[in-house]
Amino acid sequence: MIAPSFFFFGSFLKDMKSNAGKQLSAFLHLCNKNSALLSAMMNKDFYNMAFNYNGSDFGDYDIKIRRTYNGLEKKQ
Numbered sequence: 001m002i003a004p005s006f007f008f009f010g011s012f013l014k015d016m017k018s019n020a021g022k023q024l025s026a027f028l029h030l031c032n033k034n035s036a037l038l039s040a041m042m043n044k045d046f047y048n049m050a051f052n053y054n055g056s057d058f059g060d061y062d063i064k065i066r067r068t069y070n071g072l073e074k075k076q
Contacts, residue, residue, distance in 0.1 A: 044069070 015022045030053075031038045040048035046069070050062035 012026075016026065031041070034052055037049065037052035039045075040052055046062040046066040049065055050058040054061055
């Protein structure tokens, strides 16, 4: 559930700047509410992951996600 302060954009921005835990909490909330994003992540569908996270104007975000994922996979 989104924290009540998130109903106010300024409070949301302040929370996102405060620490990684609040960013993660907000991201997990988004994943719970956006089944298309969650499905894209589970299927390693980087295009739809970027689209569902950032909207249609996501630029090359899908390529950046793929590169980061592939780089982390090589480290294992």
